[in-house]
Amino acid sequence: MTPIANDHVKDIHSSHLGEALTSYxxxxxxxxQRDTVEQHLMSCAICWxxxxxxxxxxxxxxxxxRVWPAFSIQAVTSVLGVSSDLQRxxxxxxxFVFVIALLYGVEWAAGLWSELGYAYDRFGTLLWxxxxxVTIVVGGTVLLALWLDVRSTRAGHTTGLVRSMxxxxxILSLLTVALMIVLPAERTIQASFQTRTAAAGYLKDAELxxxxxxxxxxxxxxxxxxxxxxxxxxxxxQVLSLMARAPDAVTPRGMLYLSPRLxxxxxxxxxxxxxxxxxxxxxxxxxxxxxxxxSVAAYISTGLWFAIAITSLVWYAGALxxxxxxxxxxxxxxxxxxxxxxx
Amino acid sequence: xxxxxxDDQLVAAIVEDRNDAxxxxxQLFGPRIQAFARKRRIPSNxxxxxxxxxLADALRxxxxxxxxxxxxxxxxxHQIMNGKVADYWRKQGKATVLQLQxxxxxxxxxxxxxxxxxxxxxxxxxxRLSTDDQLLLRLHEQEQYTLAEMCPILRVRKSAVAERLARxxxxxRQAFAGAEAIIVRSD
Numbered sequence: 001m002t003p004i005a006n007d008h009v010k011d012i013h014s015s016h017l018g019e020a021l022t023s024y025x026x027x028x029x030x031x032x033q034r035d036t037v038e039q040h041l042m043s044c045a046i047c048w049x050x051x052x053x054x055x056x057x058x059x060x061x062x063x064x065x066r067v068w069p070a071f072s073i074q075a076v077t078s079v080l081g082v083s084s085d086l087q088r089x090x091x092x093x094x095x096f097v098f099v100i101a102l103l104y105g106v107e108w109a110a111g112l113w114s115e116l117g118y119a120y121d122r123f124g125t126l127l128w129x130x131x132x133x134v135t136i137v138v139g140g141t142v143l144l145a146l147w148l149d150v151r152s153t154r155a156g157h158t159t160g161l162v163r164s165m166x167x168x169x170x171i172l173s174l175l176t177v178a179l180m181i182v183l184p185a186e187r188t189i190q191a192s193f194q195t196r197t198a199a200a201g202y203l204k205d206a207e208l209x210x211x212x213x214x215x216x217x218x219x220x221x222x223x224x225x226x227x228x229x230x231x232x233x234x235x236x237x238q239v240l241s242l243m244a245r246a247p248d249a250v251t252p253r254g255m256l257y258l259s260p261r262l263x264x265x266x267x268x269x270x271x272x273x274x275x276x277x278x279x280x281x282x283x284x285x286x287x288x289x290x291x292x293x294x295s296v297a298a299y300i301s302t303g304l305w306f307a308i309a310i311t312s313l314v315w316y317a318g319a320l321x322x323x324x325x326x327x328x329x330x331x332x333x334x335x336x337x338x339x340x341x342x343x
Numbered sequence: 344x345x346x347x348x349x350d351d352q353l354v355a356a357i358v359e360d361r362n363d364a365x366x367x368x369x370q371l372f373g374p375r376i377q378a379f380a381r382k383r384r385i386p387s388n389x390x391x392x393x394x395x396x397x398l399a400d401a402l403r404x405x406x407x408x409x410x411x412x413x414x415x416x417x418x419x420x421h422q423i424m425n426g427k428v429a430d431y432w433r434k435q436g437k438a439t440v441l442q443l444q445x446x447x448x449x450x451x452x453x454x455x456x457x458x459x460x461x462x463x464x465x466x467x468x469x470x471r472l473s474t475d476d477q478l479l480l481r482l483h484e485q486e487q488y489t490l491a492e493m494c495p496i497l498r499v500r501k502s503a504v505a506e507r508l509a510r511x512x513x514x515x516r517q518a519f520a521g522a523e524a525i526i527v528r529s530d
Contacts, residue, residue, distance in 0.1 A: 019509075019513060022512050022513055022516045023509070023512075026484070026512050028509075028512075034382070035421070035425070038375075038379050039417065039418055039421050041375060041379075042372070042375055042417035042418070042421050043415060043417040043418075048375065051378070052378075053461075053519075053523065054516060054519070055378065056458065056461045057461055057464065057465050057468070057515075057519045058484070060461055060462055060465045061465055061469075061480065061484050061485070061515070062484045062485055063485075064465070065485070066466075067462060067465045067466045067469060068477075068481060068485065069469060069470060069477065071474070071477070071478065071481075075474045075478075076478065079474060079475055079478050079497070080478065080496050080497065082498070321495065322495045322496070322498075325492070325495050325496050326496055329482060329486070329488070329496050332482075332486045333478065333481055333482070333486070
């Protein structure tokens with residue numbers, strides 16, 4: 001630095017650049033702000049000297065790998081990404097879990113309305129009596145199953161998926177049996193094709209529509225939890241390999257990794273069948289006083305089905321991306337600590 | 344140095360073609376224009392030419408009496424530099440294809456300081472920062488993550504990342520000043 005002090009380059013200014021100089025050195029100013037700072041630097045020896053020091057430091061910070069301290073796994077995971085959320089409620093996915101539990105509970109209740117809505121004049125009271133308890137039981141079961149998965153995964157077990165599937169299968173089967181007892185054993189829908197009794201129809205809904213929907217929820221939720229745990233255990237490279245479907249990637253024991261693309265194909269095929277089935281049923285419906293009521297219930301049920309599948313798929317893809325980013329960032333942050341000469 | 348204490352004295356001496364005045368003008372503004380050109384990402388192999396172009400043009404204009412003192416000399420020179428930098432990028436075209444070796448030459452890593460005191464001060468300054476600040480700076484400054492890329496990693500909005508980054512930079516500057524002072528004293 002050449003020590004110059006005259007009117008062209010003043011060393012005494014009423015105000016210096018302050019934090020604007022920091023922003024300038026780090027290159028985070030707009031063009032106008034940059035011009036203002038540069039004009040000041042053209043005429044202020046103090047700020048110019050400070051600029052030279054700070055600019056040199058910023059260049060070292062950016063391009064000299066030797067200066068960076070090594071980061072511990074705990075330090076990085078406590079700051080970065082979703083893996084650190086594993087210890088939080090529902091592994092940090094509380095909002096998703098409650099939304100899905102609510103939607104899934106309502107879906108089971110909507111199933112009741114599509115079975116009995118056509119005969120609302122006879123079974124309206126039963127519908128109102130059953131709707132809320134079914135919603136609560138099903139929603140609560142989803143919460144319980146996913147909580148079991150979180151608890152198991154946190155504890156280091158590999159049986160989280162099995163436990164949550166078992167809890168869902170057991171409680172929802174009991175609920176279905178109970179509903180088959182309560183629901184009328186008579187045909188409540190009049191259509192041009194052979195219809196089933198309300199109890200049998202609901203059993204068919206549970207088996208073919210409601211339970212398969214869980215493929216978008218339970219394995220995906222478990223996969224995210226397992227990835228969080230793998231990253232916390234410093235197995236970032238393995239997680240990335242598995243996500244990239246590398247030939248040497250090994251799926252952790254007890255984990256079912258379904259790629260978002262595969263689930264998207266399943267959603268497309270199953271969704272088309274579901275829409276066609278619903279439309280076929282409604283087209284064949286015999287007109288009746290509550291036929292419209294029944295149609296609305298059927299469409300709501302179909303809409304909820306898509307809402308659950310799409311919400312889960314979007315959440316899953318987003319969470320996988322976040323984990324991938326975290327793994328990549330972690331590898332980048334720790335790479336140079338392991339090999340400080342590499343740049 | 345600083346023989347000419349005011350704009351009009353320096354300008355008058357340049358008009359008279361006095362070598363000491365021209366030298367003072369070049370020493371005064373040359374390093375600044377050099378630094379500003381680097382900040383505007385002019386490649387290192389072209390930077391000296393741009394700086395010389397700015398200085399020569401400014402001196403020529405002063406000698407032709409085109410500097411009328413309506414603005415400060417430094418402001419006037421800065422405007423000339425802005426024009427030359429714009430000319431430079433216009434000539435390069437919007438889609439300049441850089442060869443790999445040019446990229447390497449232009450890469451600031453090759454012009455980073457060799458001053459061990461600065462390296463030591465930066466190291467100490469980083470050591471004084473919290474892990475959060477270190478990680479933020481590392482991701483953005485060294486790993487070149489954009490703010491948008493950092494949002495999902497840190498699980499905060501882009502504006503929050505920008506704020507946290509600004510605070511981390513501010514604390515780095517403070518820590519660096521402190522570390523630099525200690526190193527200078529121990530020298």
